[in-house]
Amino acid sequence: MTALTSPMSRRLRWTFTDGLTLVGRELGRLRQNPGELIAALIFPAIMVVLFGYVFGSAIQVPGGGNYREYLMPGLFSMVIFSAVMGVMVRVATDASRGVMDRFRSMPMARSAVPFGQTGADSLTGLLSLAIMVGAGLLVGWQPHRGLIPTAEAFLLLMVLRYALSWVGVYVGLVVKNDQVADQMVPLFFPVTMLSNSFIPTGGMPGWLRFLADWNPVSAMTAASRELFGNPSVTSGDVAWPLAHPVAAVLLWSAALLVVFVPLSVRTYQRRGR
Amino acid sequence: MTDPIVVAEGLHKSFGDTHALRGLDLSVPRGTVCGVLGPNGAGKTTAVQILATLSDPDAGHARIAGYDVVREAGKVRERIGLAGQYAAVDEKLTGRGNLRMFGRLSHLSRREAHRRADELLERFGLMDAADRPVAGYSGGMRRRLDLITSLILRPEVLFLDEPTTGLDPRSRGEIWASVRELVADGTTVLLTTQYLDEADRLADDIAVIDHGRVIATGTPDELKATIGDRLDVVLEDPAALGPAADVLSALAGTDLTTTGADRLSVALPGGGLRLADIVRELDRAGVAAADVSLRRPTLDEVFLRLTDRKEPVR
Numbered sequence: 001m002t003a004l005t006s007p008m009s010r011r012l013r014w015t016f017t018d019g020l021t022l023v024g025r026e027l028g029r030l031r032q033n034p035g036e037l038i039a040a041l042i043f044p045a046i047m048v049v050l051f052g053y054v055f056g057s058a059i060q061v062p063g064g065g066n067y068r069e070y071l072m073p074g075l076f077s078m079v080i081f082s083a084v085m086g087v088m089v090r091v092a093t094d095a096s097r098g099v100m101d102r103f104r105s106m107p108m109a110r111s112a113v114p115f116g117q118t119g120a121d122s123l124t125g126l127l128s129l130a131i132m133v134g135a136g137l138l139v140g141w142q143p144h145r146g147l148i149p150t151a152e153a154f155l156l157l158m159v160l161r162y163a164l165s166w167v168g169v170y171v172g173l174v175v176k177n178d179q180v181a182d183q184m185v186p187l188f189f190p191v192t193m194l195s196n197s198f199i200p201t202g203g204m205p206g207w208l209r210f211l212a213d214w215n216p217v218s219a220m221t222a223a224s225r226e227l228f229g230n231p232s233v234t235s236g237d238v239a240w241p242l243a244h245p246v247a248a249v250l251l252w253s254a255a256l257l258v259v260f261v262p263l264s265v266r267t268y269q270r271r272g273r
Numbered sequence: 274m275t276d277p278i279v280v281a282e283g284l285h286k287s288f289g290d291t292h293a294l295r296g297l298d299l300s301v302p303r304g305t306v307c308g309v310l311g312p313n314g315a316g317k318t319t320a321v322q323i324l325a326t327l328s329d330p331d332a333g334h335a336r337i338a339g340y341d342v343v344r345e346a347g348k349v350r351e352r353i354g355l356a357g358q359y360a361a362v363d364e365k366l367t368g369r370g371n372l373r374m375f376g377r378l379s380h381l382s383r384r385e386a387h388r389r390a391d392e393l394l395e396r397f398g399l400m401d402a403a404d405r406p407v408a409g410y411s412g413g414m415r416r417r418l419d420l421i422t423s424l425i426l427r428p429e430v431l432f433l434d435e436p437t438t439g440l441d442p443r444s445r446g447e448i449w450a451s452v453r454e455l456v457a458d459g460t461t462v463l464l465t466t467q468y469l470d471e472a473d474r475l476a477d478d479i480a481v482i483d484h485g486r487v488i489a490t491g492t493p494d495e496l497k498a499t500i501g502d503r504l505d506v507v508l509e510d511p512a513a514l515g516p517a518a519d520v521l522s523a524l525a526g527t528d529l530t531t532t533g534a535d536r537l538s539v540a541l542p543g544g545g546l547r548l549a550d551i552v553r554e555l556d557r558a559g560v561a562a563a564d565v566s567l568r569r570p571t572l573d574e575v576f577l578r579l580t581d582r583k584e585p586v587r
Contacts, residue, residue, distance in 0.1 A: 005295050014380065015417045017377075017380075018377075018378055021374060021377040021378055022374075022378075024377075025363065025366065025370075028366050028367075028374070029363070029365040029366060030365060032365055032366060032370070032406045033365055033406070074488075079279040097359050097360075097361060098357045098358070098359035098360075098361030099361050099362065101322075101327055101355070101357065101361060102355065102357075102362075102375070102422070102423075103378070104326070104355075104362040105326060105327060105350060105353065105354075106350055106375070106378055106379055107347060107350040107351045107379065107380065108378045108379070108380070112378075141583070202538045233551050243445060
């Protein structure tokens with residue numbers, strides 16, 4: 001190793017190791033607070049019952065098809081988008097309790113904290129997605145297009161989740177107050193529901209339909225429906241993100257990462273400066 | 274050895290229109306406890322944040338163990354510990370879990386991090402609570418955990434920003450005992466506090482800051498000496514308050530305060546006056562005193578005098 005690359009690779013290694021430690025921290029928290037794990041298990045069950053059976057009992061999928069087959073990709077998107085809120089609350093709590101200042105006063109790799117937080121979220125995200133998939137299989141949802149498209153769908157879900165978790169880091173760093181962050185959590189519902197997740201956007205008023213069609217939640221849901229081979233209902237002119245959902249999700253993910261990774265890393269390193 | 278380990282020169286820091294620091298100078302010899310005293314908003318926390326590399330000064334510079342806090346922040350971070358006004362630990366982890374995590378983040382090996390966690394828990398009396406989540410700790414235990422978390426790397430300099438604010442007297446005593454132990458090990462401590470008895474008990478040197486500047490420095494005794502001894506008089510009859518005040522202001526003349534319906538306190542100018550003289554003069558004026566006592570001023574009295582003045586006294 002040359003003298004030039006050595007400090008760089010050392011820094012990278014520490015960023016990785018410190019990030020892993022923070023992932024381990026998330027696991028430790030789950031172990032100490034089994035209540036959170038139970039809540040994470042019950043949430044998908046509630047959503048499936050609420051939307052699949054309560055609302056679903058009165059919803060006909062236009063063109064036929066099982067509503068729960070239609071619904072599950074929407075619930076997957078919902079699980080993915082919960083990353084924003086979860087990461088935001090954790091980062092804001094660290095910032096308001098002084099834990100962030102402790103990290104900053106330690107000789108650890110400086111980008112490790114945001115990378116560790118997002119890495120930890122991917123792990124918990126994978127777990128909650130798996131639970132939601134289990135709930136879906138129980139109520140008769142299944143992928144129809146074989147191994148490769150199914151794997152692609154899950155990969156796409158996790159890529160978008162990772163990108164979204166950086167939005168959570170940034171918002172959490174800006175908010176820096178766990179109480180304010182907690183109050184922002186319910187905003188998550190209108191954002192995820194203003195989409196094609198639960199009902200087709202075709203019947204919405206024009207301006208609302210525009211928002212719903214361009215909501216990344218809709219692109220993600222449409223991409224899942226396509227890759228899993230679940231019923232997808234579109235009518236009239238189909239907006240670009242819904243006509244090319246996989247590309248739209250990849251573009252959304254890239255755009256979020258390009259904007260929020262540098263923004264978050266800089267905000268983390270600069271706070272109080 | 275005589276080189277100061279913490280040096281700040283002409284630190285300035287503003288937040289919008291607020292000038293938190295206006296030319297703060299500070300110098301702390303190795304192995305001592307420096308108490309930074311000041312009213313709320315005097316700039317104590319801002320000073321600590323700059324010294325602990327959390328914030329950059331607008332002007333001036335500071336060095337810890339010879340390393341510049343801005344340009345060599347990484348080197349500084351390897352040598353300092355910071356325990357703040359909050360218990361900056363993860364409430365959802367156990368005490369042991371927190372220490373292990375921060376140990377790993379301080380780049381100790383897994384084994385070393387585990388060993389150090391146990392060592393600190395044992396030494397600072399938290400072993401019994403080690404495997405409980407911090408959320409269930411008392412305020413004092415949390416603060417103690419916060420303190421020992423900052424000791425993982427055996428820092429040369431430990432910054433304690435109001436470490437006992439909001440604690441009950443017993444927990445406060447425990448924190449004090451821990452700090453004394455550290456100093457015995459050779460750690461240099463910079464302590465901010467609003468509690469003067471805390472500074473009086475722990476600090477070798479005190480820097481009083483107000484409006485972002487150091488307005489007095491010295492040992493607690495030196496600071497007390499600057500305002501002279503105090504005389505407290507308790508009267509048998511509250512009606513004699515007026516005549517007694519006349520006698521005392523004629524004799525001593527400065528800083529006469531009524532501390533109760535039947536009691537007075539006055540600052541005595543350095544030496545010269547003897548207790549016997551005062552008692553005789555009171556007697557001559559027909560004032561019956563139940564108690565007359567001479568004492569050193571408290572640090573509170575020094576602090577109030579100093580922070581009342583607008584110009585530096587140094």
